[in-house]
Amino acid sequence: MASLPFRDINVHASASHYAFTSPSSPAAQSLVVERPSGDLRLNDGPLHGGKRISSIAGILGMIKLRLDKYIVVITQAQPMGRLKGHMVYKVITTEFLPLRERPLHDKDEDTYLTLLKGFIRSGPLYFSYSFDITNTFQRQSQLDQSLPLWKRADDRFFWNRFVQSDLIDFRISGTRHQNGPQPGADSYILPVMFGMLEIANATVKSNPLTLVLITRRSRHRAGTRYFSRGIDEQGNVSNFNETEQIVLLNDSTSGLGGFAGGGGMHNGKVGGSGGKEVQILSYVQTRGSVPVYWAEVNTLHYTPRLQVRGVESAVEAAKAHFDQQIKLYGDNHLVNLVNRKGREKRVKDAYEQLVRLLVSSPTGAGQPGPSSHEKISILGSTAPRQEFDRLHYVYFDFHNETKGLKWHRAQLLLDQLNTALEKQQYFRGVDMPGSFEGSLEVRNSQTSVVRTNCMDCLDRTNVVQSMLARWTLNRQLTDIGILSRGETFTSDAAFEFLFRKMWADNADIVSKSYSGTGALKTDLTRTGRRTIQGALQDVQNSITRYVRNNFLDGPKQDSFDLFLGTYLPNPSSYMVFADRRPLLIQGIPYLLAFCVFFIFVGTFTRRLPDAAVLPMRIFILVWSLVGAWCLNFIYGHGVLYVNWPKLSPRPWATEGYHEAISNVRKDRVIGQFVARHERGLSASRYTNAEEGKKRIE
Template sequence: MRFLHQRLSLFIDGNDSYIFVPDGTDVQTLTVHRHSGEIVLNKHKAPIPTTARRSGDSFYGIVGIISLSLSEYIIVITGRELQGRLFDHDVYRATSFDILPVNPNVSASHPPHPVETHLLALVRSHLHQGNFLFSYDWDMTRRLQMQWETREQDALKPFWETADDRFFWNRYLQTRFIDMTRSGQDFTPYILPIMFGTFEIRPTLLHGRHLQLCLISRRSRYRAGTRYFRRGIDQDGHVANFNETEQILLLEDPMPGLPRTPDGNFTAKLSFVQIRGSVPLFWAEVNTLRYKPDLQVMDLQETVTAMQLHLQEQIEIYGEQALVNLVNQKGHEKPVKDAYERYIAKLSMPGVRYEYFDFHNECRKMRWDRISVLVEKMKDDLERHGYFYLGNNEDKPIKKQTGIVRTNCMDNLDRTNVVQATIAKWTLNEQLRELGILSGTAGVDDYESFSKDFREIWADHADAIANAYGGSGALKSDFTRTNQRTRKGALEDGVKSVTRYIKNNFFDGARQDGFDLVTGAWAARRTPSASLFLIADGRPLITRSMPLIASFSLFMITAGLTLPRSSDYSLFYYFLLWFILLAIAVTFILVHGIDYVAWPKLNPPTDVIHYQGPGFRSAHHGKGIRGRSPGEELRRLSWEMGKKV
């Protein structure tokens, strides 16, 4: 692997240029000419202009360059936190960022146009809320088996070239550097791949043997977004909320005092990978302010092709597919389950096996031990797929993982987390027995200290994925942490569910816009006037006024109940007036609920909301008395006009 610069100093030459100077000797500095936007590598030992002044902060990497409506901006890492060491390689989390405008006439802190202010706020919010991980000398985007299989051909390749494109989160932002490198200039030391996901590693002890237990989740940049605004599949076969989860077990050498190898003294390295992803259909849930959104399943002609593309890609990457579906077979979720099974049967792909598990029915009344029923059904698949096992002889692995379990529920969060943790525990038991650390009848749960590490690492992982997609920590995480489902945990789940409802309806639109902007799903035009729809409220006055009327009516009712009365005159008509106004306002808001949801503005889901083709729609709530609210129609027209400009 080629080296990456780990620390950069910034010199600013007035309004003319930025000069990035890496630590070390005989390195090439990088200059960004602000008036032209040109980026060049300087000659070795090129002097820094005497007029340039050094910025006070050190930078730990360049995330990339993003183009907004008035300027390009260079995003740099200004803070990092060591998350742990894997094979003697440091793994960091980016904790703070800075955004440097290339255009000298634009300030990143006080942009001259409200559209630019809005877009910069989306970028900052995305950077602040994400969990971004990187390493300067270890490829965080690829699982252990893939790195071992391609180790020889990748020996001299740069990170950006070997990184798994799905998990190279800042790939779009690094486009200019990569294109210039392919054209002849070698920007490789400045191209730092960043992963959106989780990483945790814990040293532990079992039967006198020193072990390290590591868990890594990698989130795909394709069809990335939030819970209700990214569901299902796209035309290219990418599904929402796709995550690869790798559990790594490292057995340390029992002989202390030996000199450490570059990858640490481990007599065994074992890796087990699982994946999760949205049900690979064209489907969505349309927010209407009700707790249960309207379910929309779209039977499109492209469904078979898209599903085939998705599954074929997974087979090429991971091998055999064992599809575990946890969607309910009754009630609100049933149409998704039925459509999934119908298309799977229609495809009948070799190397794909489908397994349904009625999670809520099997585990009702807190019988969470019943998950063992699913594991028993999956036992043959798990044994056949195996896991990656590299011993002392690193030229040939003892085992390779030849297949994978793909798990989904509706959100691919809570039920999926519980099932993936249970399957991971079953595999960990098998690995420890093969290493001779556990006997044939013993298991992880028999050793509280080790079991606690396992449970906590998986529960933290579940919370991180749930926060990124759903807006709160994972539900049912008390079972993952303690091996028991408790009433306290159920109460905490209620609080998390309310948090999700509020965020999903009133905050996730902006979060989705941040995903689309940073991953390149939407590109800004270099004319702010073309994007005024981003900051305009196109709803009619009556629609905008109803929350104010409801709030003021509630205030007046409260005032009438609590403030001292100046006379004994009956307040019946007073309360009647304000209760009627409150009822009218609340009814209007519920009837036109779609107008009060914070929808994404960059890529609005108008095709889903207005879908009239074959499929299933649970209801048409929130669209007004005639099925289309005035505010929604005006927003639809403004969105369409914004796309055409």
């Protein structure tokens, strides 16, 4: 039987070590972390001298910062529901255990800890002690169920893989004190997934079932909206998410409530409903950024400056990306929803040029529509001969075709994909009788995937994905006999509401992790129509996105880079987070605030009856002019006032910063003063950034 993570762990602490034991498995080895070195070992007998300090739900990992190493433990987890009898939990609170007995306080160290704690607190992290939530049911059916849970986990969605690296390395090769593999460590390695997960019991036409929606966010090239775009050299794209919609039939062990799972329920097989076989129906979709080199440079303008590099330079990276996608999912139907006009057109053209370079004998056809020059265009290979001929590009002019609240016109895309959806099928499996490992008998497999994107892979993408999920769910319910031919589940109001709610929740959670707010157009997903309240909510979200993306996402991106190991803190790096802009540049926003204050005081302060009016008017006019100059300067040199990531700076941010400084030096008012700081700028502003970049390389 596979070694599963412990459900209950006691933490014992002393001046020389931390020890982790499982009270429900007294015969199991305890994990010891030496202080302050961080060396790991397994202990067979009882440990003496340690004091029990707490009980935890699991070990999230270990991370080394500038001055100390910390063990991150999960102190509170919330049950989210049962999936085939296996309880799934959400991480609620964590604690950082320092290896030094007397922690050293340092400004950078405190900032690192603040970033990590904020990331874990805001990130929706999920785990299960006995079920692999990082893999789809179809991939699980192909895996060796006797392997430890962490070995089965999909590397893309094993979000704490970096912070678990010390434990994993120890498990694989041991240490100088304990050489060789250490299988006893398996039970302390707990894979955690970042994303969205909802489990709900429901009925369709009096037939009970469990509806599950899981979105798994990739840990590769993860980040925030404007600081993570396009593709990297390894073929990882930004904001890549895999969404699996699952229907469980005759499974009385799923949903909320009941026993949270113990040793006798590791495989979740408590039995079906009335002796009927437990069936699993699963449908998978993906989303991800356009796989070319492109970026959007924040300038404090509402619309960032778009940069798209030559498509030829991205071909090798795109090959690596689609090679993985084809191996994992089969044929890829690439649905592109960006605008065909305006600034987004450059991204659309780049994507289409890339597909033409990848497929052999490319051919395309467009279908003109009444509201746009080209409502749908298709690109593929006329004679499939090689791997990348399994890419099938479909462009849909979403904004133009659905403007004026004509949401029914999205059906045009569904009609175009109908043949592909019929052919790709879906996964269907049943529990194999007598299988202690919970193995599945595969009755049907999904042979391809729809990969959808818009600019952010958020709002338009989720609308289309929910539409495809609805079509497939109707097909599944028809195939198993719950619905008759031509019937849809829309007639069941309660189930319709549940379906819409799940997909709207999915939109909000995926959007919040990338853009900082809930998704736009969720009123359409929740209610099926556009509402005034939904439009007002979209305006509020758009304003919030602007503020977050320009002033708050830099530290958030730093937290991603720190947790995922993109940036490695170094004891020699000092004052990494210091603002090294010239003091004059830093001071202008404060000067603007003073101007607003003086104008406010001059306007609303009560004057004596015999007081002269002209001096006060001149006072207000002078400060108004100064304030207007400050506002114009900030808006005109917005790159200097964006809160950029400091740990792993983006190349376009560095270039934009130096370009802005160069322009400021030409300013007739303050240029000569900024020029005096030229040496300090070039030597100091990106010193720590370049150090981080070299370590990554």
